[in-house]
Structure formats: structure tokens, C-alpha cells
Amino acid sequence: MSVCLTEEQKRRIEENRQKALARRAERLAEQKNGINPNTAAVSHTKPRPTGDEYLQNAQLPSCAPAASKEVTATTYIPPNTEAAGANLTTAKTGFTAANREYTASNNPRTPVEGGYTAIDTNVTAGRADLTRNLPQDSSTSSSNFHATRGVCSRSEKAGAELGNSASNASRFYGLGTTSGMKATAPTPRTDGRETMGSEAIPAKKAAAGIKGRCVRHSEKRFCVEVGYKAELIAIFKGIPSKTYDPATRMWSFGLEDYPSLMSEVQRLPNVTLKPLEGMEDIDIPTLPSTASGGANVNTLLTMLNNWQRKNATLKGKCVLVSRSRFEVDIGYHVEIIGLFKQMSSRNYDMKTRKWSFLLEDYQKLMEASLRLPQVEVEPLPRPVIQAFASQFEKTSLNRPEVPDVDLSAVDSKLVSSLMPFQRDGVNFAIFREGRLLLADDMGLGKTIQAICIAAYYRKEWPLLVVAPSSVRFTWAEAFCRWLPSVNSNSINVIVTGRDSQSASLINIVSFDLLTKMDKTITSNFQVVIIDESHFLKNVKTARCKSATPLLQSAKRVILLSGTPAMSRPAELYTQIDAVRPSFFSRFHVFGVRYCDAKLMPWGWDYTKSSNLTELKLLLEESIMIRRLKSDVLSQLPAKQRKMVVITAEGINAKTKAALVASAKQMAQGFKSKVQEKEALLLFYNRTAEAKIRCVIEYILDLLESGREKFLVFAHHRLVLDNVCEELERKNVAFIRIDGATSSADRQALCQKFQFSDKTCVAVLSITAANMGLTLSSADLVVFAELFWNPGVLIQAEDRVHRIGQTSSVNIHYLVAKGTADDYLWPMIQEKIKILGQAGLSEANFSETTESTDFLYKDPKQKTIYDLFQRSFLEDEAANDIDEALLLEACEAFDQEIPEVNLCKKRKIDN
Numbered sequence: 001m002s003v004c005l006t007e008e009q010k011r012r013i014e015e016n017r018q019k020a021l022a023r024r025a026e027r028l029a030e031q032k033n034g035i036n037p038n039t040a041a042v043s044h045t046k047p048r049p050t051g052d053e054y055l056q057n058a059q060l061p062s063c064a065p066a067a068s069k070e071v072t073a074t075t076y077i078p079p080n081t082e083a084a085g086a087n088l089t090t091a092k093t094g095f096t097a098a099n100r101e102y103t104a105s106n107n108p109r110t111p112v113e114g115g116y117t118a119i120d121t122n123v124t125a126g127r128a129d130l131t132r133n134l135p136q137d138s139s140t141s142s143s144n145f146h147a148t149r150g151v152c153s154r155s156e157k158a159g160a161e162l163g164n165s166a167s168n169a170s171r172f173y174g175l176g177t178t179s180g181m182k183a184t185a186p187t188p189r190t191d192g193r194e195t196m197g198s199e200a201i202p203a204k205k206a207a208a209g210i211k212g213r214c215v216r217h218s219e220k221r222f223c224v225e226v227g228y229k230a231e232l233i234a235i236f237k238g239i240p241s242k243t244y245d246p247a248t249r250m251w252s253f254g255l256e257d258y259p260s261l262m263s264e265v266q267r268l269p270n271v272t273l274k275p276l277e278g279m280e281d282i283d284i285p286t287l288p289s290t291a292s293g294g295a296n297v298n299t300l301l302t303m304l305n306n307w308q309r310k311n312a313t314l315k316g317k318c319v320l321v322s323r324s325r326f327e328v329d330i331g332y333h334v335e336i337i338g339l340f341k342q343m344s345s346r347n348y349d350m351k352t353r354k355w356s357f358l359l360e361d362y363q364k365l366m367e368a369s370l371r372l373p374q375v376e377v378e379p380l381p382r383p384v385i386q387a388f389a390s391q392f393e394k395t396s397l398n399r400p401e402v403p404d405v406d407l408s409a410v411d412s413k414l415v416s417s418l419m420p421f422q423r424d425g426v427n428f429a430i431f432r433e434g435r436l437l438l439a440d441d442m443g444l445g446k447t448i449q450a451i452c453i454a455a456y457y458r459k460e461w462p463l464l465v466v467a468p469s470s471v472r473f474t475w476a477e478a479f480c481r482w483l484p485s486v487n488s489n490s491i492n493v494i495v496t497g498r499d500s501q502s503a504s505l506i507n508i509v510s511f512d513l514l515t516k517m518d519k520t521i522t523s524n525f526q527v528v529i530i531d532e533s534h535f536l537k538n539v540k541t542a543r544c545k546s547a548t549p550l551l552q553s554a555k556r557v558i559l560l561s562g563t564p565a566m567s568r569p570a571e572l573y574t575q576i577d578a579v580r581p582s583f584f585s586r587f588h589v590f591g592v593r594y595c596d597a598k599l600m601p602w603g604w605d606y607t608k609s610s611n612l613t614e615l616k617l618l619l620e621e622s623i624m625i626r627r628l629k630s631d632v633l634s635q636l637p638a639k640q641r642k643m644v645v646i647t648a649e650g651i652n653a654k655t656k657a658a659l660v661a662s663a664k665q666m667a668q669g670f671k672s673k674v675q676e677k678e679a680l681l682l683f684y685n686r687t688a689e690a691k692i693r694c695v696i697e698y699i700l701d702l703l704e705s706g707r708e709k710f711l712v713f714a715h716h717r718l719v720l721d722n723v724c725e726e727l728e729r730k731n732v733a734f735i736r737i738d739g740a741t742s743s744a745d746r747q748a749l750c751q752k753f754q755f756s757d758k759t760c761v762a763v764l765s766i767t768a769a770n771m772g773l774t775l776s777s778a779d780l781v782v783f784a785e786l787f788w789n790p791g792v793l794i795q796a797e798d799r800v801h802r803i804g805q806t807s808s809v810n811i812h813y814l815v816a817k818g819t820a821d822d823y824l825w826p827m828i829q830e831k832i833k834i835l836g837q838a839g840l841s842e843a844n845f846s847e848t849t850e851s852t853d854f855l856y857k858d859p860k861q862k863t864i865y866d867l868f869q870r871s872f873l874e875d876e877a878a879n880d881i882d883e884a885l886l887l888e889a890c891e892a893f894d895q896e897i898p899e900v901n902l903c904k905k906r907k908i909d910n
């Protein structure tokens with residue numbers, strides 16, 4: 001057994017032991033001599049016998065060693081015994097705390113408030129728990145255990161031998177021992193047995209109750225004669241007019257505090273006080289019972305409003321630590337520990353050395369703490385009280401069931417496609433009345449869930465979707481795909497500030513264009529979806545300023561983000577405020593609680609974080625649902641392909657004209673096959689040029705959304721170069737593998753990517769890096785360009801989808817309208833579908849990506865598609881044009897050969 005007691009502490013404890021024995025002997029002697037204890041208080045001039053004298057005089061051989069052992073056991077509760085479990089910890093802490101208090105006392109002989117008493121209290125509590133928790137055969141602590149048990153059994157035995165005297169000695173332990181308490185008949189109990197009073201008695205007996213009485217002390221004061229109970233001490237200490245007389249060990253109070261003291265005591269289930277003579281008929285205010293706990297949320301909010309800081313020596317705060325419990329983060333103070341021990345739901349965490357309680361005890365604890373002048377306990381914040389309202393009334397350990405919503409009004413195509421966890425997300429959203437932050441991990445299908453939630457509130461449309469500009473058309477496609485009941489003409493993608501802003505049922509706008517939208521129009525949208533809502537994280541940005549009023553006026557607000565806060569909690573504020581504007585009155589309130597806000601010479605610093613567990617609990621309870629890929633992996637396909645429709649915006653007029661001309665020419669037909677293919681390649685090359693800007697925008701959006709590791713495949717050097725330059729400009733780490741990379745370098749680059757902890761993008765050539773590389777530390781592949789050979793694409797996808805991959809893999813194909821992609825994409829889909837049917841490709845596009853029907857409304861387009869098919873699929877087999885030649889032709893374009901003449905080239909090669 002290891003005990004870390006100093007010699008000084010041991011000496012003081014021994015002194016204390018002697019003193020306790022002396023007091024006990026004195027009491028017994030008084031009782032033996034028939035001295036009226038009421039008068040005994042004034043006749044204490046007689047020197048008290050020492051403990052040893054007591055041992056001789058009292059002639060209680062069986063009890064004396066017990067008393068001695070009691071103190072010894074008290075002293076030697078092992079501070080580090082883990083076997084005793086959580087309750088032992090209570091003892092341990094009490095012990096340590098008591099020692100601290102004890103040592104701090106200038107005069108150990110004077111039992112200052114909480115000084116010796118604290119030792120007794122804590123150790124006694126610890127003893128009871130030790131008795132329950134220590135293993136019977138514990139070799140290290142068995143002596144204490146038995147000593148402790150000895151105390152109890154011997155006390156009882158002594159009680160039996162001594163009759164009333166011994167039981168009273170025990171009952172008055174720590175309170176009014178030498179005072180005017182009537183040490184005569186034992187207090188009758190409802191169960192007919194004797195009251196032992198002290199917590200040193202077996203728990204069963206202690207629970208049976210304590211009875212005492214109020215006695216007039218002087219004209220204006222009264223005292224309370226009652227056995228020791230920690231809860232009572234805490235109440236006494238909260239009474240303003242209290243005084244404690246260390247000599248008599250009596251508490252007395254002003255008569256003006258009589259009603260409040262009595263009403264407090266009434267709340268203790270096991271304590272009864274006989275009223276003060278002549279005061280039997282006065283009204284005692286009834287306070288909520290301590291047993292039932294429970295608090296009405298309005299009472300708590302009123303309490304919060306009235307709460308003020310005080311000039312206390314010890315300050316702490318309440319913090320939510322789970323759905324059912326709050327913790328009081330505070331230093332040691334005997335009064336607050338006494339208060340904690342009154343709480344039936346108290347729990348002491350030995351690691352954190354903090355006390356926690358059920359939320360239903362919150363009001364009781366806070367009210368009592370207000371009465372402790374030396375202690376300030378900051379309440380839980382308003383949003384927590386509001387969000388967990390029912391938990392304060394009656395704490396439940398289970399989460400409330402979110403009801404299954406009737407989605408019969410929503411397109412069955414969508415509803416039947418929802419994965420179980422997506423259905424839960426929709427239920428949560430409706431339960432939260434359409435205002436939420438859907439924070440599922442990337443790629444878990446936030447789009448389909450958001451569309452379903454919005455469709456549930458279809459009667460309230462027009463609907464506005466605000467999204468990064470790179471995915472506006474993807475949204476339009478998703479609506480077409482999932483809500484066949486919506487006419488595609490009712491979907492309005494706002495591309496320029498001049499476009500119609502409210503004419504349609506569904507309106508899709510980029511963050512940047514939102515700032516230019518007419519405010520009178522935006523305030524009409526009752527249902528709003530914000531995709532990548534962390535784009536609003538900075539309150540000072542134009543995006544945020546234009547979105548805030550819109551979100552405040554909307555009835556339903558669906559925020560989507562896989563990374564709501566990318567670096568600090570401050571980034572969450574605008575999103576929380578968008579969903580629940582009433583939660584925090586202003587940012588500073590949020591900042592102080594969750595951003596560890598500090599006043600610096602230059603102003604407030606909100607960049608840190610604090611109380612994050614509470615913040616998470618608060619968000620999950622009220623506005624946010626978040627599932628990680630790992631949570632729902634069993635419901636996900638191993639590979640999910642997605643078509644991202646991008647517009648080849650911002651292409652210069654020359655490229656655009658060239659694209660249009662190419663398409664026109666192809667629609668007209670060609671004289672020879674070679675001409676035909678030349679035209680096709682030109683179209684393909686122009687497409688690359690046209691897509692560059694959108695591709696870069698998309699990659700930057702991914703980075704802004706928190707994607708840290710992904711692959712970007714492209715074919716043209718022009719595209720690869722531009723992507724790399726942009727990453728360099730933005731200081732994003734990347735690797736590049738193309739035809740010019742040596743095999744030795746390839747391996748080193750792969751290792752760099754695989755083991756890099758930071759953001760890292762792999763920029764890869766479709767033809768030069770589609771095989772032989774393992775890049776499984778990423779789970780996202782972006783195809784900036786399409787390629788006519790789907791086998792090559794699948795191989796490229798499999799750089800991440802391979803052994804070592806533990807997640808579901810997402811593949812994004814960037815498809816630009818009005819370019820060669822219009823023809824390449826369906827062709828690729830078709831071919832992959834065939835591979836899928838042959839069991840050669842894991843997932844086929846038609847099932848997992850959006851429909852591409854929109855591409856072929858014009859018969860001319862069909863002609864071009866047929867041309868592509870002929871050239872790249874059928875003729876490929878006929879060796880009319882070989883792939884190497886195609887690639888070479890592409891390279892020629894990359895090297896800025898303006899026109900590629902395959903006929904000429906062939907001649908040269910030959």
C-alpha cells in the first residue's frame with residue numbers, strides 16, 4: 001500500500017484521532033454521570049480526557065480499538081487503488097482534498113469549516129464505497145477493508161452494548177457533539193429500529209433517515225441539533241446568517257432565515273427537523289423535491305437570465321459531456337464538494353477529476369451553488385438548455401426515436417433509391433422541420449437526400465439551390481434524374497446576372513451570382529438548399545452577406561457540407577445561425593463558449609477552440625446529422641461513378657467558334673474516313689482547351705471543400721500543365737506523372753503521395769499513368785478529360801480502387817456540354833455497360849450516374865454520336881486508324897501544331 005503522507009500530516013492526523021477519542025470519552029462520561037447535554041455546552045472548562053484516558057475510563061475494549069482503527073482506516077485509504085473502482089475514487093479524492101484543506105489550515109486543532117469535517121466526510125463516504133467495491137481477497141487493501149468493516153460492525157456492536165449513548169455518539173459525529181443535543185433516547189424510526197446518524201453506519205441504516213430539531217439559541221438566533229449529514233452542511237453553508245462555533249461545533253442561524261432553511265431541509269428526503277418552538281405554524285415555502293429533480297426549461301432560462309457573476313474566490317462552469325450528463329469544471333472547494341455530494345446522480349471521474357451529474361439535477365445544483373458566496377458556477381448556455389429541454393425535466397439515456405416520415409408525395413423513383421442511412425437523414429430533416437445541416441462525409445449522397453427533403457416541402461416551392469458554380473449543372477441533372485415529375489423546363493440554372501431569377505420552380509445559382517441577385521426576389525424563396533455550405537464560413541464575405549437574409553427569411557434551410565468547419569469552430573457560426581438564428585444572440589457569445597475567445601491587444605481572438613464535446617452534442621441534438629463513410633460502408637458500393645456536368649464557360653471566342661465549326665462539319669459528313677477522323681481529333685483537342693478553366697475551378701472547389709487527397713487524370717499536356725500551374729500558384733502540394741516521368745521517379749512520387757499527411761493532389765496522364773501505380777491513400781478520382789477507351793479509364797480508376805483501399809471510392813467524370821464530351825460520354829457508358837455485363841467492370845454507369853438523355857435531343861447530335869461510335873469503337877477494331885496514331889495526333893496538338901493532318905502524318909511515318 002503506498003501512502004504519500006508527510007510526517008507533519010501523520011502527526012496532525014494522530015492529533016485529530018486523539019481529539020476525537022477524547023471528545024467521545026467526554027460525551028460518554030457526561031452521559032454516564034447524567035449530565036444534561038443542554039447544559040454541557042457551558043461546562044466545558046473541565047479538561048477533556050485524552051484518547052488513552054478514554055480507553056481506560058470508558059471500559060469499552062471492543063469499541064476503543066474500533067475507534068482507533070476508524071481513524072487509521074481513514075488515514076490509509078490508498079490513493080491509487082484502482083481495484084476499488086469509481087466509488088473508491090470518490091473516497092480517494094475526498095481524501096486528497098481533505099488533506100489539502102487540512103494542510104492549508106493554520107491551526108489543525110481548530111476544526112475550521114470543512115477542515116476536519118471534510119476529512120471525516122470524504123473518508124467516510126469513501127469507506128462506505130470501499131466496503132462495496134474492494135475485492136474480498138484484495139491483498140493490498142484488505143486490511144483497510146477489514147478495518148473499515150470492523151468499524152461498522154463494532155460501532156453497531158458498541159451501539160448495542162452502550163445502548164443510546166453509543167448510537168448518539170455516532171449520530172452527532174461532526175455536528176454539535178458537545179452541545180445541547182439531548183443525548184438520551186434514540187430517535188425513533190419509522191422502521192422501528194434505532195437511528196445511527198453518522199455516515200459511518202451501514203448504508204442501509206443511513207438511508208433510513210436523520211431526525212433533528214431546531215432549538216432557540218438567543219432572542220434572534222436558533223441552532224439545529226441534528227446528526228451529521230454532508231447535504232445538511234452544504235445547506236447550512238448556503239444560509240446567509242449562518243455561524244459556526246468551532247468550540248461547540250454548532251451551527252446557528254438568524255431567525256429571519258428560518259423559513260428558507262426549513263424549506264431547503266424539506267427537500268432532503270431522509271432528513272426531518274422538528275420545528276422551532278412557537279414557529280410551528282409559519283409558512284415554509286415548498287421547493288421542488290430533491291428526489292424528483294427535473295426542471296422546466298422556462299425556469300432554467302429565467303435562472304440563466306438572472307444569473308450574474310459574483311466576486312467569488314473560486315470560479316467554474318457547467319459543461320455538457322453527454323446527452324444526459326453535465327460536468328462542473330471547477331477547482332477544489334469544500335463547499336462545492338459538499339454540494340456535489342448532495343446530488344443523487346453525482347459521478348466522479350478519476351481521470352479528469354471532475355464531477356458530473358444527470359441533467360435533471362442541473363437546476364438543483366445551480367440553485368444551491370448560487371447560495372455559496374465563495375463559489376461561482378457558470379450555467380450551461382441557452383442553446384444547450386433549449387436543445388436538451390426534455391432532458392432537464394427527466395433525463396433519458398436513450399436518444400428519442402426519429403419517426404419515419406411519410407414520403408408518398410415524393411417521386412417513388414427517388415424514395416425507392418434511398419439507402420437506409422439516407423432515409424434516416426431525410427427523417428431527421430423533417431423531424432427538424434426542414435432546417436438542418438446535412439454534414440455527411442463526402443460522396444455519401446447528400447444531393448439525393450437534399451432533393452428528397454426539398455421535395456417533401458414541394459408545396460412551398462419555388463426552390464432555390466445555391467452551389468459552387470462548377471456543380472450547378474450537376475444539380476440540374478440530379479433534379480431531372482431523381483424527380484421525373486418535375487418538367488425539365490421548370491429547372492432554371494442561372495448562368496449570368498441577366499438570367500431569369502424567379503421564373504422557375506427550381507432555381508440553381510452559384511454563390512457568386514447570388515450576390516448579384518435581386519434581394520426582393522431572393523427573399524421569396526421558402527425552401528433553400530445551400531451546397532457546400534462551408535463556403536459561407538466567413539461572415540465578412542459577400543457570399544455570406546447575401547445568403548444570410550435569404551436564409552433567415554426562408555422556412556426550410558437545407559445546408560450541405562462534408563466539412564462544415566475545416567480548421568476551427570468559428571467557421572460553424574454562420575451555418576448554425578442560418579439554421580437556428582435564435583441560438584446565439586451574436587457571434588461573440590458563440591466565440592466565448594466554443595472558440596476560447598481571448599481579448600488581445602488588437603481585439604478578440606476567436607481562432608481557438610473550447611468545449612468541443614458540448615458543441616458536437618449541441619449540433620447533433622438540434623441541427624446536424626453527420627455520418628462517416630466508415631459508419632455506412634456496408635450500405636455503399638465499392639465504387640461510385642458520378643458525372644459532373646460543367647459548362648465550358650469562359651472559353652475564348654476563337655475556341656468556341658472552332659468547336660461549333662467542328663461539330664457542324666461532322667454533322668454534314670466527310671468525303672473520306674481519314675478526314676472524318678481528323679475532324680474528330682480536332683474536336684477532341686479543342687474540347688480539352690475549352691474545359692481547362694472549368695476543370696481548374698472544380699479542382700479548387702474540391703480543395704476548398706476539404707478534399708485533401710485525390711487524383712486528377714487528364715490526357716492533353718495542355719490540361720496537365722494548367723492544372724499543375726494552378727496548384728503551384730495556390731501552394732498545394734502535388735505529384736505529376738506523365739509520359740516524361742522515368743520509372744524510378746514514378747515509384748518515388750507514388751510513395752510521396754501515399755504517405756503524405758498533408759493535402760496532396762496526383763496529376764496524372766490517362767495514357768501514361770493508368771497502370772502499375774498504387775495510390776490507394778486517396779478515395780477520389782477526377783477525370784478532367786474523357787478518353788475513348790473505357791478500359792483505360794477503368795484501369796486508371798483502379799489506381800485507388802485496389803488492395804489497401806478501405807473506403808468506398810468515388811469517381812467524378814467532368815463532362816462539358818457542347819464539346820466532344822457530349823459524344824464520348826455516352827459512348828464510354830455504353831462500353832462500360834457491356835464490360836459490366838461481361839463481368840469485367842464492377843459498376844456500370846447507367847445505374848450509378850445521372851442520365852445523359854439530354855444530350856441527344858437534336859438529330860444532328862445523333863449523327864455525330866454515330867460518327868464517334870464508328871471511329872472509336874468499330875473502326876478501331878478494323879485497324880482503320882490505330883490508337884497510337886490518335887495519341888500522337890493529340891500530342892501534336894499539345895505541341896501547338898495548329899492543324900493535324902493525319903494523311904500527311906501517315907505519309908511521313910510511312
Ligand SMILES: Nc1ncnc2c1ncn2[C@@H]1O[C@H](COP(=O)(O)OP(=O)(O)OP(=O)(O)O)[C@@H](O)[C@H]1O
Pocket residue numbers: 417418419422440441442443444445446447448561562640641642643847848849850
Ligand atoms: N441512393 C442512391 N442511389 C444511386 N446513386 C446514388 C445514391 N446516393 C448517392 N448516389 C450517387 O453517389 C454519388 C455521390 O453522391 P453525391 O454527389 O450526392 O455525394 P455528396 O455527399 O454530395 O458528395 P460531395 O460531398 O463529394 O459532393 C453520385 O453519383 C450519386 O448519384
